[in-house]
Amino acid sequence: MAAAVQLSLPWPPSVNNYWRMAKGRIYISAKGVAYREAVKVMTRGAGFFNPDTRLDVAIIANPPDRRRRDIDNLLKCTLDSLEHANIFADDSQVDRLAIHRGEVITGGGLLVTIQSVS
Secondary structure (H helix, E strand, O other), X not given: OOOEEEEEEOOOOOHHHHEEEEOOEEEEOHHHHHHHHHHHHHOOOOOOEOOOOOEEEEEEEEXXXXXXXXXXXXXXXXXXXXXXXXXXXXXHHEEEEEEEEOOOOOOOEEEEEEEEOO
């Protein structure tokens, strides 16, 4: 079990671009699948939180530009991708979640800190 994990991740697709619907079926978009796979590769060996561990997740979101965006639209793709990468078993383990808009950086990015809730 990991004590605390700090990850630097790429800027995720917005929840508005994460899901698609076709023929009455909802699925993850190509951008969403690509992001999940990138996170999986980038976090290999970062640690794993057991399924019974309650988690505190803090995110600093450094946008790629100064466009207006809803910061909460970043959460679904990010948490699902961390689950897909086996950092934790299920995002329902998250008891505390904080997101803070950081400074603009080229390409954007997220600094994610995950630790067990004490």
